[in-house]
Amino acid sequence: MYYFIFFALLFLVPPATLTDAGCDFPAIFNFGDSNSDTGGFWAAFPAQTRPFGMTYFGKPAGRASDGRAVIDFLAQGFGLPFLSPYLQSIGSNFTHGANFATAASTVRLPSTSVFVSGVSPFSLAIQLNQMKEFRTRVLEFSNPQGNNYLPPTDIFSKSLYIFDIGQNDFSGGLASLGIQGVKQYLPQVASQIAWTIKDIYDEVGGRTFMVFNLAPIGCFPAFLTELPHNTSDLDMYGCMMSYNNAVLDYNLMLKDTLSQIRDQLPGATLVYVDTHSVKLELFQHPKDHGLVYATKACCGEGGGDYNFNPHVFCGYSKVIDGKNVSTSACADPQNYVSWDGVHATEAANKILAFGILNGSLFDPPFPLSKYCDLQPIG
Template sequence: MFFCFALIILASPAAFTDARCDFLAVFNFGASSSDTGGFKAAFPPQRPPYGMTYFGKPVGRASDGRLVIDFIAQGLGLPFLSPYLQSIGSNFTHGANFASSSATILLPNTSLFVIGTSPFYLTVQVNQMKEFRTRVLEISPQGNYLPPKDMTFNKSLYIFDIGQNDFTGMLATVGLEGVKKYFPQMISQLTEKIKMIYNELGGRTFIVFNLGPVGCFPAFLYYLQPHNTSDLDMYGCAISYNNLVLEYNKMLKDRITQTRNQLSDATLVYVDTHAVKLDLFQHPKDHGLVYGTRACCGYGDGEYNYSKEVSCGDTKVIDGKNVTAAACKDPENYVSWDGVHTTDAANKLIALGVLNGSFSDPIFPFSKFCDLKPVG
């Protein structure tokens, strides 16, 4: 099915200071799909070719350029969100980003240095948000790097984009049926954090992204080889994995509806980014792209251009030869950047779908709340 994303953002070109927007700030919680540099501020720096398309250098984003959260900020007329963990060059006047690559909803049961799971899981991120608010209310801002002391946090937008690492991280150890048993716990933890922000921080507007179609990402298709052809759909995506994601998303949507009814004066929106991403993977050419289930940056030049032996940007000795997982020359034609994450081009299209509001339950067109600026 083809979705039209060329929607909106032909709105007012006015600067943010002159434009209407009901949201004074944006606070984001998530993993690598929305981490604007927090993980790389705490751990080893990122290497090229990350950031090549837009920033011209690695900036801690798991993409060749901007992320969905960047395009959303741009559409709202806000600056890109600075990572909470970044001590130099940050500007928190219009919000902060607590997302961390490899982050999970649930408490990690092992070390970052064992399987790569971030210690900054959702509970830690929300605790960081609580500390951030406390400090803002205590400290008189010096310069222009903090929100005004009298900022009302109930006029901010809170975005949650997390859960995929819980899902994929457990697949290898407990399998499809085992992962399903953790769904209630994951969803409960997520909605409890929303209630915490509502009760303790005054948050009133929440956006929750569902999980994307894991079975279409090149990295997971690579690890599933050799394929049982009956488990691949006509677009080359793994049916069993995508069906399980749909089960999670249905449970999440139902719980979001229940939670919405409990928070009478809050706006709690479920956003079906899964539908947007799935359409990009299945019909890339309908959206000006070319490659769906093939990574731009990788090694092997096989069906998925992905290898577990060498990740995007890395160089290793394989069979006595130095090999590098290099980037393609045309990332603007790809949905997948490195096999796990999406490109700048795909992220723009996903953000347009979010800002449009038609993938939201309830319908949540951002143009009702802000004079949207061009996204590009």
């Protein structure tokens, strides 16, 4: 079972490889969408509702899950506090980094309003600008030792920069453009991520980067409900093969694009992180990892194989055909891969975090244990 293999590998690191000083990453700067948002979207727009956060926080906490996101577990593994959203003005502490991710964000600049299509205005280019402004403010208001809320001025070359974005670019146009239509602009998505890394390297001083690839959206309950497909397109695990194959094509292109830009980043570490393989494994063999339900959402409406209603999302109610339709959450999200049809449960996020921390998903190989005194994640 991968869950226990990941856990074991994390703590079977030879002691000689661990540094006495602890982790070399004093901060994390994260760029992304709802998969790694820790409250940015909800700081800018109306407050998140229950049952989000029910498992860990006991209340909505800005995560698109019942509990912690992968970025939360990674911060914990590096011995750092949870990342404060850059857009959250009250209660934030940026001494150990900042999270620029917001739900519904895209790599490409949006051509419509969040109130029309639901796409966040905080695309990757905007998040990059926020990062640059953050650095400017640190250099202006902080000092070599930092202060109560900002990091020391030399933090940027020592930090870890994570990119978990692109899913909305891929999935957003599938219903209207189809797979072939979406594929026309995917090279732009990959190149924009690479260009952003180069910009952070040149302008901010970043030297260590991790880029997550895309998940197998053909297994998501929401897309299984919404996207056109025939039963002949479903594999033995109930996932749509055509969409998953398109994701694989993009992931290969992203990997190749990152390989090409490495030559332009002397002295930097740029790692492609194959989170796709873990997520696909969870959808295909949930019971091997202590889970039960793969392509059925915990929080949703309608029951059935997917428990997803495209007209009313988790945490909301809506009048449909004169009837009030409300979603509800399962009592056992720890048994589900999918929280709300699009995002993972805390249980699935934790398993994925184990895979990242043990370094088994990295290309090229990057032994975190050589640089970091990794902490248990619980």
